[in-house]
Amino acid sequence: MYVLHSLWDTEAFYIWAESSALPLVNQGYSVSSEGIPAHPFSLPGKELKTQISRAFHLNGAKTRALILRIPSGKNGPLPSPWLLREDYISQKPAGLIECAVDVLALAPDLAAKFLLDLPIHPLKGVVYADSMRFWSRLALYSLELVAKEQFVPAVRERYSLWKAVMDETDLERLDRFSKAMPPSCQALRLFPTDKSSPKDLARSFVDGMADSLVRGSLEQLTLLPPKRGRRPRVIPLPQQFLLSLTSKDPTLEASTEEVAAFAKKMNSWISELEPKAVSVPFRTCFRLQAPAEEETWRLSFFLQAKDDRSLMVPAGEVWRTKSDALTLLKKSIKNPQEQLLADLGRAARLFPQLEKSLETARPAELEMETTEAYSFLRQSAPLLEQNGFGVMLPTWWQRPGTRLGVKLQLRDAPRKEGNAGSAFFGLNSVVEYDWQLSLGDYVISREEFAQLSHLKIPLIQIRGEWMELRPQDIEAAIDFFHKNRNHEMTLAEALHLGLNPAGHPLPEAKTTLPVHGFEAEGKIKEMLSALSDPSGHMEQLSSPLDFQGTLRPYQLRGVSWLMYLNRLGLGACLADDMGLGKTIELIAFLLHERETMKGPGPTLLICPMSVAGNWEREIERFAPGLKVLMHHGLGRLSGQDFEKAAEKADVVITTYSLAQRDEEELNAVSWGHIVLDEAQGIKNQSARQTQSIKRLKATQKIALTGTPVENRLSELWSIMDFLNPGYLGSFESFRRDFVLPIERYNNRAHSEALRSLIQPFVLRRLKTDTTVIKDLPEKTEMKVGYNLTPEQASLYAAVVEDMLSRIESSEGMKRRGQILAALTKLKQICNHPALFLQDGSPLEGRSGKLSRLEEMLDEAISVGDRALIFTQFAGMGAMLRHQLQEKLGVEVLFLHGKTSRKQREEMIQRFQQGSSPIFILSLKAGGFGLNLTAANHVFHFDRWWNPAVENQATDRAFRIGQKKNVFVHKFVCAGTLEERIDQMIEQKKALAESVIGTGEAWLTELSDDSLRELLVLRQEAVSNGSDSSDRSDRK
Template sequence: MLVVHAGWVPGTDRPGRLAVWAEDFSDLAGVAGLDGEPETLTLKLPGTTRGPVPPAELATTRAVKLRSYQVPALLVRDGEALATLASADDAGDEWLAGPSLRYLGVLAGFACDLARRGRMLPQLVEEGGVPAARWRPVVTGGDAAGYRDFALGMPPVVRATGAGLSRTLRDALNVLVDAAARDLMPERLLRGQRPGPKAELSDRWVSALTSADPSLPAAEPAAVRELGAALGDWMRAANEANGPVKVSFRLTEPMPGEDDWGLEFALQSAEDSTLYLPAAEVWAGGRFPGMPARPDETLLAGLGRAVRLFPLLHVALGDQQPAAMTLDTGEAHDFLRQAAPLMQAAGFGVQLPSWAGRKSVGLKLTTRTKGKSSAKALADSGFGLAEIVSFRLDLVIGESTVTAEELAELARLKVPLVRVRGQWVELDDRQLKAALKAVGRRRDGELTAGEVLRQVIDGGEEDLPLVEVDADGMLGDLLSGQAAERLDPLGTPPGFQGTLRPYQERGLSWLHFLGRLGLGGILADDMGLGKTAQTLSLLVQERRDGTPKPTLLICPMSLVSNWQKEAARFAPQIRTYVHHGGERRRGDLDQDVDLVVTTYGTAVRDLGMLRSGDWERVVCDEAQAIKNSGTRQAQAVRAIPARTRIALTGTPVENHLAELWSIMDFVNPGLLGPAKHFRKRFQEPIEVRQDELAAEALKRATGPFVLRRLKTDKSIISDLPEKNEMKVWCTLTPEQATLYQAVVEDMMDTIENTEGIQRRGNVLAAMTKLKQVCNHPVHLIKDGSRLPGRSGKLARLEELAAEIVEDGDKALIFTQYAEWGTLLQPYLAAHLDRPVLWLHGGLSKVKRDALVEEFQTSDEPMLFLLSLKAAGTGLNLTAANHVIHFDRWWNPAVENQATDRAFRIGQSRDVQVRKFICTGTLEEKIDAMIERKKALASSVVGTGEDWITDLGTEQLRELFELDMAGVR
């Protein structure tokens, strides 16, 4: 299968172009659905001297650097980018869309959504020295947040041709919005013949907005300047609302028995929505932090702009100090349906009643099992998805069930806003029509439990969604999303060598329950809550039930020994075979074993053998490894047949909802539909538009199959000790400060003189060098000189390490640099006269296991130095009650995973977590940036340090600059 990638080539004097190429850089002419002009591009791609390295192999390839390659590609013509990106969704067996092509496909969806909602303006631009009529996006309000997400999430390969992130994204969105607008517009905006070359420029410009050729040759320069200036003013006015303070509007319902709605005005912070000041307080002189010098002028100016969107505001502007106005029900409906969405899109704040915007008409599904109804009885009787249940569909308006007669009366009144049993609801004509049609269809009868489940996942119709489900028995347990709580716990199975905690017993019952129904699940318990023990207890329970077929478990290589040892510890009667290494079997794997443990890499290599096995289930541990559905290992794992499947992961969604779809499609193939349908139904509405209804529907669809518990929830686990996190501030020595400043001056000169991917690589190199200086001068200059007395961090580590071993404790010390760990390990061992173990990626599996065993079982106080990449996941090191992050990865999720090597079940003491930071350096400044953006940390720094490379030169200079107060 050919993996196809895409990037964007920004244009200097013409629109940018979509460039498409294949992973093996072969000729694309035969790839279905792709057409363009053959071209050779110079791309900066990760690779070795042998050539570019595919993304899926980056983690396992050594000596990878950003290098320039000549790459054959297809340049898609300007107006055909949308069609090309749409074809990526329909990739057949011949080719697979890579992450970059899928990213641009989502961006195309965003562009089409902007065009459909009218979030664009016509402009006059210059292309190759010729004026052209183009549509340009207006990105304000909630759309601006979506635009920032696209910037943060852009794969590097999209801008591999050398342009910066901002320019690449802007050019791509410009082209896509223009194409989407021309698809949506009628053939002509104005009737009559198209104007000729001698007609007025304004007439030619209007005509060119919908013609195949947007250019306007032979236009008079004076006319171009005049029209361009007017259109530019229009665009600037549309973007005026993107300031630190915005005007906000709040619509309030009438009091019972009245018909007067209130529309209140206020000023609100654009950054912090909790900073809100009603207009009456603005006129009284009230303020909040960040307000402009004349807030009253800001309020009046904003109201003046808003009049264009809601003309009735001119009544309020007749007052000297407008603070609010009264609306009747019809006017309130006009504000809700027309003005409010426009105001939000234009950057104004809008607060509406909680029911506003929700689809008020929907369906309620009620099902009842026939005969026995308890979950225990159903399970004992072999109840399954083929069982017949009775069902009934009722119409719901707001929160009330209505009869067909009541619905007909509401439709006859044709009132857009009505009170239904004391609750205000907004009635949509399309929903009413859909509901009236539904009245005439079958509304009760019998279905199989599987058909009911499919109805719930599909969520009803577009105009008539399923808003409530009332089910009893097995379906009630399953669809509630709380089956683990409602099921009778099975208890620790006889033969299991250990005692399950109550929440683990509920997890076992849930897994067993899904397995009896032939369904898969995602056990997403927080790291350290015992997903391994729950899975092994399921195998023990099944052997007791008489299930003869084996389970295939796929995990990262670092966890193979852990599964082998945990199986021997908790379930010695389970016959376990590790299928890994050169001595692995070449024949049938499912004979004479109960559990086969293998790695993701081996699963890809031995797919043919694994597909021929007769498996009860396939289990994926650290299932985020298959979050990208397009990778070879994700495809291989999904291709292995089994009766049921389980995914084990503490992070079912790390960056995007597409990852949840990929894992769900593994555990229950096809349940959420194809990826294209999922993206349209859930991903785009939730990620781009923050659609609450779509989020609720996704939770209802996936909730039955995801079990998530957190360590911090005392109702789940009350005896886990505390985790105390603290920052350890270290000062630079004069030698470090001198080196630091020299690196900044040298690297900033280099960064300023480079662009695109080369600049990005230089920024990453600068950060690496500065972090090395913060660790120790020897780490940067690599001259083998002495270590003592030359590093503030090392001095602090020596003090802490001495205290830890003197107290008889053990500590984990994480560094992201293996070369620094190799220098540090013998020095600390000699300094402390104590064992200092050192685990890094170059060790064999046998050596790794021996080090872990020694650390966990030895009574001697000691330190365990670990490479963050090699030991950040998969290890149980509860013998340590201290964790030290010597140098920061600046990704909270990665650091927390490393910390959880010690802070997990089996830990009996409070865990002290220390994060070393050099004051006055980029370490302190980036830490402060993360703290300010805690709520967005996962999306802002979710990919490590790459986000820093997109900062401007002056921002980088400020970030890198040394504050001498941090030098001792």
């Protein structure tokens, strides 16, 4: 696991990393060339390049060494708390120590790109330290300032730069950032000689980011008109300054004195834009009043209380004041006339038309023509607000619908012969529409539009109401006339439009004009009505006749919802929380479809390899009438053999990588459904695997996932584009319209628009939902199926054969001892080969059980759940702790027999208070006497074949004080000892205490033949390893 830290130092951004693999055993502390010890946990420069730079695409980053001041303990530098080093948890910092650290040095432009593109959730095995999160948030704040055009050119030393301009509100936010700056951000600045403050550092960073962002945007532009002829040898400093503002090189080539004089003038001009650090209770406010008829507009001046914006003093009253102070509701304004006059002079720099009012002795208002008023509304009003002035605009200006737009009426296109009986049609089918131009609520004809556009006036009055007529809207309307002569759009575009809030534009292929009105008729109206209000149109289904089990009410609603979208011919994403039963909801849906519809076609189920066997078992358990074909492994069918077998099956199960490899064969089958389990497997929209799966054809597509968005909104687009291609537009338009506004600017309007678009197609219920809680039992137990890897299977078979050969010639205590030893070995092998071999070998990819646990925990902690993991092997607990911390990037606690009482209490407190989401406990040390009600998941990683012992462990979470529903997961591998003993326990639960009450001793009494039947490995226990084994040798 890597912990990423970062620093800023006026000219560069530095990244350094700690590694959980360091320091190496007996490594000791190395010493830099300056005699300063190297940080023992920091990643060396070479590995920074290969591991971090490559992972984050930091091409151009250079490595170098820095000297930082780091918290130290009695034995040297301490690891940061994110490194989760158990051997250091109890150590408290004794002070700061100088350490040499290798860093990646990023130029400001690369730093801006890195920080703005930083995933919300880190990559697997990577953790962001608080310094990294701080600079990332401050970079977003810098981008916000640039997006609002709050920047000006400036000079610093011998360099040009673009500097952020901040009003009082912005400076307050910067001050809050500065106060929240983690000390680790200042590790370069904690030396006694450094007098700069966190605020100076934060301001320097914001200016650095602003300069990089603006300079990058203007790279292809020039601020000077091109000149003919030979370039002069010496370019005057003002021209040089303008040229350097769009260049990668900001250096100014002139004498020190000349640059200093120029900088003084520039910075003096810029200082006028900065809000003065004067604490006064009132500010100058401007109120714009629109004329009732086509007369002049009036801009009135006021002094306005900052803490109560309703308290306003008209300028006329200010001028009539004869004393040096003006009192209003116990609020006093000192020298009000001077303040008003000074503010008006400052505002005139931002809105030059104000200078006309300053020609009078007592300015109180400004009269303007319509074009001047429009300039004020569009340009000057935002600038005045950004600089701390109050601005009050007519209410219609902010109201949607006061600009040029379109009103649409959609209807079904004439159906082709033979299609009259179809209920609905595909998303690519064509619908017809009529359109009309509108200004607000008023429809305007093309003739009226032509007259208005010739006026070339941006503000017009229609029937007593003022409307905005933007030049770009006029161009868009003219373009709309040309593009929409056939009056057709796809059903996907129609749904996108009908489910989108009013005021948003049509799909990009049509126009950028906002939609002011929308009506539909026929089947489109019916579909939109059904999607907007599912409860009013969705038939509530009962459990299928052949379903072997009981569906809870919320699960029946899920089945009904799937069937409802199926009848509409639309894709569905079932995104219920882990443990709520997505698997059985889908199985029940498939059963119900076959009971009520003729020939729906086979279902292709694509899932991770780790759960393929579990799907087969769950279908056999809940719907034994469904025919299942497993398309996986070396002996899988191909060609016509596969096609014929698939057509006869109800469900064909395959894996993600095989779906890519066997794309041609899979496409030869007419699928009724394609279902993706763990649909985040296609989150990378550009991956070959994703592209292959999207090319597969089916009547309906379904996605199952507990985490529809893991890191970025682009993952949601990829899933939705699989379900309903084209509905969310192209990836480029989705990125422009939603990803950037939401992820970078946290734009609430765009977020609400996206939610309204996807809501009809995504059903997500959480365990905390009131409609779900009432349907759930307080404790839900479930078996988690998995498969052994080939390595596990080989070791398992060898141990069984060795034991069976030994007990043939043994009896009594010796026989019992051999059986118990073999059972322990088999449990260890099912857990992980490294636990059995005790060789310290790597863990990754060698245990089906561990892979499944990682997947489930990843989903659980992503929604804020917390989990207990019980194992009877302390060695397994240690392995799990290391692996899960590395893989999931969270703190994992481990309580075992050697844990001291003090450490035990600290761990319990950390888990209960939410510091650590995962707690591993050895069954003997943590199986009783603890209160761990913060957990709502309990995983029994290996089984103790005494139900009472397992229940006692489960009751660490399921006990008095537990306010959540508890989900208990018991791992069982089909075809192994685990499955058979689990079946015996289930069959004899009523007699558990008397029959199996002594743990595993009862197994030693079985005959040789019974043991052979119980222990010999069956074929279904084994996965075929990675899908790379599926490339050849197929039937």
